Amino acid sequence: MDLQVIINGILLGGLYGLAAVGFSLIWGVMNIVDLAQGAYLTLGAYITFWLFKLWGIDPFLTLPVSALILFGLGFLIESQIIKRVLRYGFVMLLVVTYGLNLLLQNAMLVAWSADYRSVTPAYSGAGLNIGGVNIPYIRLALFIAALLLVGLLTIFLNKTRVGNAIRATALNRLAANLVGIRTEFIYALTYSLAAAVVGMAGSLISMVYTVSPNLGGAFMTKIFVVTVLGGFGSLPGAVLGGLILGITEAFTASYIAPGLMNAVSFILLVVILIFRPQGLMGKQFYGA
């Protein structure tokens, strides 16, 4: 076993986990497969890129900006579009979010071209070397940031009044409504929150990946695998799923072939679906 490969996988997996959290939350609470998450991720990455490029703002400091902008965008999209389509059911929402994704992605293509861009803060090359294992500072920082954000979100969902309202709405919307929760507002809030989180994931990802309008599309497949691995609606599950996917990818790239990374990930997905369809840490998150 190569320790370096495992470390690489784990550091990458944290980011995958964070990227999948919003998707998992929306699926769990609203029963929507939100294909627009990819575009939100890309937008978050671009926000970091432009703030860094134009004003030299440190990429980590751009996180709140990404979160705010995407929260606003998410709120607008939920209250103006998603809300009106909800009653037409699962498939129609799939079509709508797919359309939204295309729209946003192409808008970014028109506005900022297909050029590959990268965020390169001064510290991006430096790293730690422990016993022959190399840990780049930036990857370590991203990993810690991702875990922190998931941790904060978990605390928010479990300990606050609004968090409890979101959980109750996820488990049984009707009952939640009748104990006095404004479930319509909770839907808008959940969607915006999920957009903000995936936007922040995009911001972090922009520091280690090249940014282009396609960035989110590439990540969407990973988000799928992570969510299925971990189980819908489970935040710790998303992190675990992310770590497993990260390690699997690292091993595939090192020992089999980098080109087979996605293939192996999807084989893993299918195996999990066959033997444990609820995911590794899946609970029944939405009620009957």
Add this chain to the structure above:
Amino acid sequence: MALLEVKNVSRSFGGVQAVNNVSFEVNEGEIVGLIGPNGAGKTTMMNLISGLIKVNEGEIRFQGARLTGLKPHAIAHKGIARTFQIVKPFQGMTVRENVMMGALFRSDLRGLKGSAVKNIVDEALELLELDRRAEAPVEELNLAQRKHLELARAMAMGPKLLLLDEVMAGLNLKEIERLMELVRKLNARGVTILVIEHVMKAVMGLSKRVLVMHHGSLIAQGPPEVITQDPKVIEAYLGKRRHKGLHKEAR
């Protein structure tokens, strides 16, 4: 004083008149029964009161203020709680968490400390005899306990009016008697109760006044012993010939 006033309320679904020009009042402190054969419009009536569906015509007032047009959460904030024929717990939470969801979103508790919420939850758990199962996941409860849970969650909301939609359905005789006792206990604490029930023994035993719906209309109301003798009611339930059966069952 009338706590709840239903005035000339109608509601149709497509061409079906589910509730047709129904008027009644529920006074403070009463237990009122709402009975009628399947499809009479009882549950629709409850849905109209709790705001889940909209009133076509007429209006509903609570403590003198209009309910008609308010959203379900706003109606809940006014002090109307309800339970369902098919229980609707938050599966995945514990018994305590379920009851807590009742207390957490009360408009009158906003800004209060967590300890105040905890006290309310403890009280509701004890009242419905669930204190020993407080930390259990809901999945472990049997049907009777789940019905108690629904009532505990509703009581944690601090309701003035409690709408009970067939709480007795599916319970055995012993469980029914126990639950009847509990419903009387809730009423004694000042909660007004409107109860839909198919179990005649329960509804006749609990209610001082019974409303009878048939084909969406209110066809009779009065004390249980009068209602069971009413020819219109007997006909609605049994057709013309077998009317002695209902009378017997009511006892």
